[in-house]
Amino acid sequence: MTVIRQDDLIQSVADALQYISYYHPKDFIDAMAAAYESEENPAAKDAIAQILINSRMCAFGKRPICQDTGIVTVFVNVGMNVRFEADMSLDDMINEGVRRAYKLPDNVLRASVLADPDGKRTNTKDNTPAIIHHHLVPGDTVDIQVAAKGGGSEAKSKFAMLNPSDSVVDWVLEQLPKMGAGWCPPGMLGIGIGGTSEKAMLLAKEALMDPIDIQELQARGASNRAEELRLELFEKVNQSGIGAQGLGGLTTVLDIKVKDYPTHAANKPVAIIPNCAATRHAHIVLDGSGPAVLPAPALEDWPEITRETGDNVKRVNLDTITAEDVLTWQPGDTLLLNGKLLTGRDAAHKRMTEMLANGEQLPVDLKGRFIYYVGPVDPVRDEVVGPAGPTTATRMDKFTRTLLEQTGLLGMVGKAERGDAAIEAIRDNKAVYLMAVGGSAYLVAQAIKKARVVGFDDLGMEAIYEFDVEDMPVTVAVDSKGSSVHKTGPAKWKEIIAKRA
Known part of the structure; x- marks a missing residue:
C-alpha cells in the first residue's frame, strides 16, 4: 500500500500551480509558433508574436503569463491502494496547496476568487476554494491534473440541450460569433457531449487537459465520432476568419477537443468551454516517494521571435493628447502609448457610475x-x-456611455471587441477604444514605469491606478467614427479563406 503524506500532496499542488503560472505547455508553444509562421494578417501575426514573446519572458522571469491567474480546477484520481498520512481532508489539502501557491512571496499570484458571488463578492484573498473533482480508481498512486482558468475565457462557455437529431457542428458554429474574442484566441475549444447537463460541462472542461495533437489526428484519420467532430470543427472554426484576438486571420483555434458520454434517449446535452492563449495545466503523479516534480522546459522550446512594426505605428503622448488627435486614428493602427494612463475595471466602474448618479x-x-x-x-x-494585461472590455460596455458623456473620458484600453451599445457611445462622443493583446501581461508590464493607487484603494487589484507608461503597444480597435476592427477583420479574412477553399 502506498502512503501519501499530507505535506507532499500540498506542496505538489502548490508547485504545480506556480509552474503553470509561468510555463506554457510545450505543445502549446509549438502550435503557436506554427500559427505565427503561417499567419498572413499582420495584426494577427503581431498579436501571436506578443503572446510568444511574453511566454518566453515569463519562463525566464518566473512571473505570471497573464494577470488573471485563474480560478483553480483540479481533477484527482485516487488509487484504491493508497493510504493518506494526513489529518486534513483531501479537499482541504488541495486548497492548502492553492493557498500556498498564490501567496508565495517570490511569485505572488492574483487572488481572483470572490465569496458571496451574488452579494458582497468578497475576495477570499488566497484564491481558495478550488473547483475539485475526484474519482476512486484501481491503483497505488494519486493522479492529479491542475488547471488555472481565466475568467475571460470561462465567461464564454456555452451549453445547450439539443434535440437528438440536431447537428453539434451547426450548434458550435452558431455559438462561435456569440463568443466574440474575449476568450483570447487562438486557443482550444473543449466540447462535451452527452450525459446530463452538468456532465457535458464537466466533459468539456476535462477535455481541455489533453495535449494539442490535432496534426497527429489529421495524419492518421478519425477512428470514432468524437474524432470526426474534432477534424470537422477544427477546419470549419478556422475558416471563420476570427483569427488571433479576433482581429481576423488564419488561426482561430489550435485544437478542438471532444469528449462524450452515454446520454438519455430524449437528450443531447452539448457544452463548449474555451481555453485562452494563457493555457495553463499540468499533470502530476504522487507515488509515495515525495512531492511530484515537474521538469523545467528548455530554452530552445521557445522560438526566437521579434515584433515587426509597420509604417502605421504612431507614438502617442497621453499627457498632451487632444480630441482632435484621436479623430485621425484609423482601425488597425498600431500605437505606442506614453505618459499617464488610468486603470479601472468592473468594481471601479460600478462605483464611479453610482457616484455620478448621486452627484458625488x-x-x-x-x-x-x-x-x-x-x-x-x-x-x-x-x-x-x-x-498587467487587459481584461475583457465588454464587461464595461454598460458603463461606457455614462463615463464618456458625464466625465469627458477620451479613450479606453481593453481586451477583445466592444458591443454595439459601447460602439455607439464611442461614435456619439468621438472617443476611441484601443485593444491590448490578451495573454501578454508580463510583456505589457515592462512598459509600465511607475504605478500608484489614485482611487478606491479598498478594491485591491480593482482599485484605480495611475500608470506611467513608455511605448505600451495597442491597436485601434474602434475609431471615433464607430468602425470596429473586430467586425471588419474577421469578415475580410473569412472571405479570403473562402476564396481559397
Whole structure:
C-alpha cells in the first residue's frame, strides 16, 4: 500500500500551480509558433508574436503569463491502494496547496476568487476554494491534473440541450460569433457531449487537459465520432476568419477537443468551454516517494521571435493628447502609448457610475484621459507592478456611455471587441477604444514605469491606478467614427479563406 503524506500532496499542488503560472505547455508553444509562421494578417501575426514573446519572458522571469491567474480546477484520481498520512481532508489539502501557491512571496499570484458571488463578492484573498473533482480508481498512486482558468475565457462557455437529431457542428458554429474574442484566441475549444447537463460541462472542461495533437489526428484519420467532430470543427472554426484576438486571420483555434458520454434517449446535452492563449495545466503523479516534480522546459522550446512594426505605428503622448488627435486614428493602427494612463475595471466602474448618479465627485478627473481595463498582479522584488494585461472590455460596455458623456473620458484600453451599445457611445462622443493583446501581461508590464493607487484603494487589484507608461503597444480597435476592427477583420479574412477553399 502506498502512503501519501499530507505535506507532499500540498506542496505538489502548490508547485504545480506556480509552474503553470509561468510555463506554457510545450505543445502549446509549438502550435503557436506554427500559427505565427503561417499567419498572413499582420495584426494577427503581431498579436501571436506578443503572446510568444511574453511566454518566453515569463519562463525566464518566473512571473505570471497573464494577470488573471485563474480560478483553480483540479481533477484527482485516487488509487484504491493508497493510504493518506494526513489529518486534513483531501479537499482541504488541495486548497492548502492553492493557498500556498498564490501567496508565495517570490511569485505572488492574483487572488481572483470572490465569496458571496451574488452579494458582497468578497475576495477570499488566497484564491481558495478550488473547483475539485475526484474519482476512486484501481491503483497505488494519486493522479492529479491542475488547471488555472481565466475568467475571460470561462465567461464564454456555452451549453445547450439539443434535440437528438440536431447537428453539434451547426450548434458550435452558431455559438462561435456569440463568443466574440474575449476568450483570447487562438486557443482550444473543449466540447462535451452527452450525459446530463452538468456532465457535458464537466466533459468539456476535462477535455481541455489533453495535449494539442490535432496534426497527429489529421495524419492518421478519425477512428470514432468524437474524432470526426474534432477534424470537422477544427477546419470549419478556422475558416471563420476570427483569427488571433479576433482581429481576423488564419488561426482561430489550435485544437478542438471532444469528449462524450452515454446520454438519455430524449437528450443531447452539448457544452463548449474555451481555453485562452494563457493555457495553463499540468499533470502530476504522487507515488509515495515525495512531492511530484515537474521538469523545467528548455530554452530552445521557445522560438526566437521579434515584433515587426509597420509604417502605421504612431507614438502617442497621453499627457498632451487632444480630441482632435484621436479623430485621425484609423482601425488597425498600431500605437505606442506614453505618459499617464488610468486603470479601472468592473468594481471601479460600478462605483464611479453610482457616484455620478448621486452627484458625488470622482477621486480622479477623467476628462481627456484614457482608462485601461486591468487588474494587475501585485509586484515582487524591484517591479513597479506585476503582470498587467487587459481584461475583457465588454464587461464595461454598460458603463461606457455614462463615463464618456458625464466625465469627458477620451479613450479606453481593453481586451477583445466592444458591443454595439459601447460602439455607439464611442461614435456619439468621438472617443476611441484601443485593444491590448490578451495573454501578454508580463510583456505589457515592462512598459509600465511607475504605478500608484489614485482611487478606491479598498478594491485591491480593482482599485484605480495611475500608470506611467513608455511605448505600451495597442491597436485601434474602434475609431471615433464607430468602425470596429473586430467586425471588419474577421469578415475580410473569412472571405479570403473562402476564396481559397
